[in-house]
Amino acid sequence: MEARGSGVNTDQEITLVPVVAPEPSALHGDLDYRLALQLGAGATVCLSWREKQLFLAKEEFRMKFAWVAILYVLGGFTMPVLAQDGTPKSAGNAALEKELYTVELKWMQAEHDKKMSGPESMGEMWMDDFFDVLPGGRVVNKQEMMDMMGKADPKPGTGAFPVDFKIRAIYGNVVLATDHTTIKGLDANGKIVPVREMNVLRMFVKDKGKWRVAGAGLVPVATP
Numbered sequence: 001m002e003a004r005g006s007g008v009n010t011d012q013e014i015t016l017v018p019v020v021a022p023e024p025s026a027l028h029g030d031l032d033y034r035l036a037l038q039l040g041a042g043a044t045v046c047l048s049w050r051e052k053q054l055f056l057a058k059e060e061f062r063m064k065f066a067w068v069a070i071l072y073v074l075g076g077f078t079m080p081v082l083a084q085d086g087t088p089k090s091a092g093n094a095a096l097e098k099e100l101y102t103v104e105l106k107w108m109q110a111e112h113d114k115k116m117s118g119p120e121s122m123g124e125m126w127m128d129d130f131f132d133v134l135p136g137g138r139v140v141n142k143q144e145m146m147d148m149m150g151k152a153d154p155k156p157g158t159g160a161f162p163v164d165f166k167i168r169a170i171y172g173n174v175v176l177a178t179d180h181t182t183i184k185g186l187d188a189n190g191k192i193v194p195v196r197e198m199n200v201l202r203m204f205v206k207d208k209g210k211w212r213v214a215g216a217g218l219v220p221v222a223t224p
Contacts, residue, residue, distance in 0.1 A: 093167050100177060100204055101165040103211050111149050112159040122146050126213045127205055133217040135198060157192045158184050162200065173206035174214070181218075197221040 106120050115121040123146070130142040140148065162179040169176040183196040199221060203214040 093170070096170075096175070097165065097167050097177075100167070100175060100202075100211060101162075103204065103213070104162055104165060104179070104202060107213055108160045108162065112154050114149055114152070114154075116146060116150065122149065127207065127215075130213060131215045133215075135196070135218045135220045155186060158186060165202075175204045175211075177202045177204070180221075197223075 103125070107122075107125055109115075110120060110122045110125060117123040122142075126142050126145075128142060130145070132140050132145050134140065160181050160183055162181040165177060165179040167175055167177045179200050179202060181198045181200050182194050183198070184192050185195040187193045197220070199219045201217040201219075203216065204211050205214045206212075
């Protein structure tokens with residue numbers, strides 16, 4: 001390895017400078033590539049042909065990895081992330097998932113019972129800026145949703161029944177989760193039957209140490 005100049009700072013920017021080389025290369029023909037550290041005063045560091053190939057291979061690997069990461073992001077995928085203790089982050093979500101699912105069941109019960117105020121009511125569990133995106137696309141706020149629930153006439157055994165609750169993302173005190181919810185009602189004979197299937201986005205916020213509901217987005221599942 002040939003060095004020119006006085007000293008090398010490996011934190012400096014690295015560039016590739018094409019120069020005529022006495023050693024022919026199948027990859028570059030009559031050109032070789034000199035690895036130059038921009039140190040000022042024209043100082044350079046020259047690598048041998050073997051060292052140059054190793055450097056280029058490492059750079060190619062880094063570029064491929066960077067493009068894979070970019071494609072993951074553009075495709076809406078999440079790359080695996082490990083927690084500080086070396087275990088997947090999802091492993092620590094089981095307790096929180098159970099806690100928030102309990103909150104959701106209380107939420108559904110409050111709607112069914114038309115409980116507007118007091119402990120475990122819509123008024124208490126829902127944030128003031130709560131919103132709901134209904135299956136038809138209409139967006140309603142907290143008061144509008146409570147008014148809708150107040151006008152409903154639910155029968156025993158009917159209402160919303162969520163299953164498959166899963167945390168999808170955690171952003172500090174905000175949690176995004178999904179579930180599959182079946183809406184049950186009465187048919188013409190008074191029998192309880194499923195009337196709608198939905199996949200639902202549930203949003204939770206930890207407010208003053210307590211998990212509350214920020215909103216939901218309801219997406220109907222098409223019947224085959």
